[in-house]
Amino acid sequence: MKWQYFYVLPILILGLGRVQPVQGLEIQWYGQAAFLFKSDNGIKLITDPYQPDGFGEKFRYSAIKDSADIITVSHEHADHNGVSSISGNPLILRSLGTQTVKNILITGIVSNHDKAGGTLRGKNTIYCFTIDKLRICHLGDLGEIPNAKKIREIQKEGPFDILLAPVGAVYTLEPDEMKSVIQQLNPRVVIPMHYKTAKMDLPLLPVEKFLTGQKNVTRLKASTWRITRKTLPAEKVILVLDPSN
Numbered sequence: 001m002k003w004q005y006f007y008v009l010p011i012l013i014l015g016l017g018r019v020q021p022v023q024g025l026e027i028q029w030y031g032q033a034a035f036l037f038k039s040d041n042g043i044k045l046i047t048d049p050y051q052p053d054g055f056g057e058k059f060r061y062s063a064i065k066d067s068a069d070i071i072t073v074s075h076e077h078a079d080h081n082g083v084s085s086i087s088g089n090p091l092i093l094r095s096l097g098t099q100t101v102k103n104i105l106i107t108g109i110v111s112n113h114d115k116a117g118g119t120l121r122g123k124n125t126i127y128c129f130t131i132d133k134l135r136i137c138h139l140g141d142l143g144e145i146p147n148a149k150k151i152r153e154i155q156k157e158g159p160f161d162i163l164l165a166p167v168g169a170v171y172t173l174e175p176d177e178m179k180s181v182i183q184q185l186n187p188r189v190v191i192p193m194h195y196k197t198a199k200m201d202l203p204l205l206p207v208e209k210f211l212t213g214q215k216n217v218t219r220l221k222a223s224t225w226r227i228t229r230k231t232l233p234a235e236k237v238i239l240v241l242d243p244s245n
Contacts, residue, residue: 054078074140168204
C-alpha cells in the first residue's frame with residue numbers, strides 16, 4: 001500500500017535545502033498498553049504505563065523514562081499503573097467523565113475487565129481523547145463486549161480515527177470478540193496492543209492470532225508513527241507496531 005512507508009519518516013526534506021520537522025501527531029508504542037502521544041505543539045500524553053518489575057522476569061519491558069503532561073490509567077494492575085518512572089509532574093487521570101486538559105478533550109468511560117461485571121478482575125476505564133483533530137480510543141483491558149448503549153456512550157463525541165485494542169485474550173476479550181467490537185466502533189486505524197511479545201512471558205496470545213483472516217494489515221517495523229487528518233488511510237487499516245522498550 002502506498003501510504004505505509006510515509007509515516008515513519010523522522011524529517012521532511014524540502015527543495016529549498018532546509019530540514020523541517022514532520023507535522024502530525026506522533027504515536028509511540030512502549031509495549032503492553034503503554035503509548036506516548038505527542039501533539040504538534042509538544043503536549044505529551046502517556047496511556048497505561050507499566051511497572052517494569054511488576055511481574056519479575058516474566059515482564060522484560062524496560063522502564064519508561066519519558067516526561068509527560070498527562071497520564072491515563074485504565075485500572076490498577078501492575079502492567080497499567082506504573083506512573084512513578086515518568087517525569088514532568090504530569091496530571092494523572094484515573095477518573096470517569098469528560099474534561100479538557102491542555103486543549104486535549106479526554107473522556108473516561110467505565111467498563112469491566114471481565115464478563116462477570118468486574119467481580120473477577122475489577123473495573124476498566126476506556127479513555128477517548130481528541131488530539132490534533134484526531135479522535136482516539138484506548139480500550140484498556142476491556143473484558144466484555146459492550147452493548148449498544150455502551151457503544152453509543154463510547155462514540156458520544158464522534159467516530160474514531162484510531163483505536164488501540166487489546167488482542168492477547170486471556171485477561172481481555174478473545175480475538176474474535178475483539179474483532180466484533182472493532183466492527184462496531186469502525187475506526188480508520190486499529191493498533192493492536194496487550195499481546196505476547198519476545199519481551200514478556202505472561203500467558204497472552206501473540207498478535208498473529210488476531211491478525212488471522214484480517215485484511216489491510218501493515219507491519220510497520222518501527223515503534224513510532226506520525227499521522228494527520230490528511231494522511232489517514234481511506235480504508236480501515238490494522239497497523240502493527242514494534243515495542244520501543
